[in-house]
Amino acid sequence: MIKRALLILSFILVSSCGTYNSIDGFYEAHKNDNQVTAVRIPQFMLSMIGNISPEMNSLIGNTRDLRYMQFPSATPERTQFLNKQMNDITGSSFIEVYRKNDDLKRNIVSIREKKNSVKEILIYNNNTMRGSFLYFNGNFDPVKVRQMAKSEEFQKLGDGLINQFGMGTPGINQEEEKKE
Numbered sequence: 001m002i003k004r005a006l007l008i009l010s011f012i013l014v015s016s017c018g019t020y021n022s023i024d025g026f027y028e029a030h031k032n033d034n035q036v037t038a039v040r041i042p043q044f045m046l047s048m049i050g051n052i053s054p055e056m057n058s059l060i061g062n063t064r065d066l067r068y069m070q071f072p073s074a075t076p077e078r079t080q081f082l083n084k085q086m087n088d089i090t091g092s093s094f095i096e097v098y099r100k101n102d103d104l105k106r107n108i109v110s111i112r113e114k115k116n117s118v119k120e121i122l123i124y125n126n127n128t129m130r131g132s133f134l135y136f137n138g139n140f141d142p143v144k145v146r147q148m149a150k151s152e153e154f155q156k157l158g159d160g161l162i163n164q165f166g167m168g169t170p171g172i173n174q175e176e177e178k179k180e
Contacts, residue, residue, distance in 0.1 A: 022089060023067065023089060023122065023133075023135050026069075026085060026086075026089060026133075027040075027067060027069060030069065030071060031069070033071060034072070035071070035072045036069065036070065036071045036072075037068075037069065037070040037071075038067075038068075038069045038070075039067065039068045039069070040065075040066070040067045041066040041067070041068075043064075046060050046063055046066060047060070053153070053156070062138040062139045062140055063136050063137070063138040064137050064138045065135070065136070065137035065138070066134075066135070066136055066137075067133075067134075067135045068132070068133070068134050068135075069132060069133055070130060070131070070132040071130070071131050071132070072129075072130060072131075073126050073127075073128060073129060073130055073131040074128075074129055076104060076128070079104045079126055079128050079131070080104065082126060082131050083104065083106055083126060086106070086108070086122075086124045086133070089122070090108070090110040090122060090124075093112060094110035094111060094112050094120070094122060095110065095111050095112070095113060096108060096109070096110050097109045097110065097111055097145065097146055097149045098149045098150070103128075104126070104128050105126060105127055105128055106124060106125065106126045107124075107125050108122075108123070108124045108125075109121070109122075109123050109149040109154060110122045110123075110124075111142070111145055113142065116142070117139050117140060117141070117142065118139075118140040118141070118142050118145050119137065119138070119139065119140075120135070120136065120137050121134075121135070121136040121140065121145060121154075122134075122135050122136075123135075123154045134154060
């Protein structure tokens with residue numbers, strides 16, 4: 001009986017430690033943090049986002065789940081913490097298509113494939129003042145995903161989401177943030 005209770009307790013402990021190892025866990029853990037903007041786009045609104053560009057329209061048409069989160073990252077400790085969490089999420093289950101490291105700054109595009117299609121796309125950016133991720137779940141053409149990552153179309157989509165839904169941070173000029 002005691003062994004069974006210890007087994008159940010250890011299972012609960014291990015599963016609770018792994019909550020950051022998925023987008024769902026990260027999203028749920030941080031959506032209520034101070035100064036966080038979190039958006040999960042319902043199916044009926046995906047067509048509005050497709051109007052950002054023709055490339056986005058072709059990508060959005062295959063999307064089942066789209067999430068965007070923007071969060072403060074104003075201290076080196078916080079930036080390291082967030083970078084580590086994203087590394088844990090993408091770790092062994094995602095393939096990095098693009099990565100740019102500049103000290104603690106990060107720009108990463110990662111995908112999860114199944115056979116000949118991309119099933120998940122995760123774009124993570126952190127400029128040491130503000131971090132964000134953009135997550136797609138659906139059925140995507142790998143060649144198109146790589147082209148979009150190379151031409152920074154995903155960054156444009158993140159900016160388009162901010163503008164489309166009025167999610168800009170009051171008092172902060174986002175063009176100045178991009179330059180940093």
